[in-house]
Amino acid sequence: MHVSTILAQKGNAVYTVEPGQMLTDTASLLAKNGIGSVVVVDAGKDICGILSERDIVHALASDGTSAMSRPVKDYMSKDVVTCTAEDSINHLMELMTKNRIRHLPVVEAGRLNGIVSIGDVVKCRIAEAEAESDALKAYIATG
Amino acid sequence: MHVSTILAQKGNAVYTVEPGQMLTDTASLLAKNGIGSVVVVDAGKDICGILSERDIVHALASDGTSAMSRPVKDYMSKDVVTCTAEDSINHLMELMTKNRIRHLPVVEAGRLNGIVSIGDVVKCRIAEAEAESDALKAYIATG
Numbered sequence: 001m002h003v004s005t006i007l008a009q010k011g012n013a014v015y016t017v018e019p020g021q022m023l024t025d026t027a028s029l030l031a032k033n034g035i036g037s038v039v040v041v042d043a044g045k046d047i048c049g050i051l052s053e054r055d056i057v058h059a060l061a062s063d064g065t066s067a068m069s070r071p072v073k074d075y076m077s078k079d080v081v082t083c084t085a086e087d088s089i090n091h092l093m094e095l096m097t098k099n100r101i102r103h104l105p106v107v108e109a110g111r112l113n114g115i116v117s118i119g120d121v122v123k124c125r126i127a128e129a130e131a132e133s134d135a136l137k138a139y140i141a142t143g
Numbered sequence: 144m145h146v147s148t149i150l151a152q153k154g155n156a157v158y159t160v161e162p163g164q165m166l167t168d169t170a171s172l173l174a175k176n177g178i179g180s181v182v183v184v185d186a187g188k189d190i191c192g193i194l195s196e197r198d199i200v201h202a203l204a205s206d207g208t209s210a211m212s213r214p215v216k217d218y219m220s221k222d223v224v225t226c227t228a229e230d231s232i233n234h235l236m237e238l239m240t241k242n243r244i245r246h247l248p249v250v251e252a253g254r255l256n257g258i259v260s261i262g263d264v265v266k267c268r269i270a271e272a273e274a275e276s277d278a279l280k281a282y283i284a285t286g
């Protein structure tokens with residue numbers, strides 16, 4: 001299974017914010033849409049960071065509630081690990097474990113084309129296991 | 144593979160807080176220890192909730208920064224889904240996907256005995272896949 005399988009199900013939509021957006025507005029965006037991170041893009045639509053729920057909690061822990069009125073760029077992760085639609089789910093699992101991250105933006109020809117969360121990966125692995133089980137049952141039934 | 148395999152590696156430690164602890168102190172606890180949730184226990188050490196990074200972001204989105212000086216009990220999830228050391232990793236993946244959660248406290252004989260995150264589950268699946276691959280290579284080499 002590959003990233004393209006996940007994108008075919010969930011679509012290519014990605015929530016983005018600009019580096020100057022206030023942290024409080026970004027927290028509202030995450031909560032409103034039930035998502036765990038947003039990709040930060042500059043005026044030229046290039047990826048310049050990613051901001052997750054964890055970054056918000058760490059911002060509060062470092063700077064208190066005043067962090068919420070500061071810009072996203074002060075707290076985002078700047079080293080963004082990305083993947084492509086052709087990457088395998090196993091490769092994603094390795095990237096997420098190695099980097100201790102839960103979200104991987106999908107990039108195609110330099111353009112943002114989706115995002116995969118650790119929840120999407122686990123959901124995909126369950127679907128895969130169920131499909132294998134069904135195939136085995138069908139094989140036994142016709143054997 | 145079972146939950147006990149994960150606990151053998153990561154140990155049985157679980158960070159807990161009381162329902163009356165302020166959200167701001169809980170955010171600091173999460174950040175300081177690099178964890179994504181804490182189990183909320185009452186005076187009798189019974190589990191009464193769980194509070195995650197997501198709950199903190201949702202609290203900020205609903206009530207603004209004043210949420211940070213309110214108690215954990217106002218924002219924790221009260222319906223806590225738990226698992227046991229004997230549960231399979233596949234079962235955990237199903238529980239996490241179905242309930243859209245990333246942490247499962249491990250309970251044995253009514254007592255809290257560990258916690259497993261979605262990151263732990265994915266790490267375990269990679270280790271499993273690598274072990275299978277090594278076994279296959281060894282089989283081919285000696286074949």
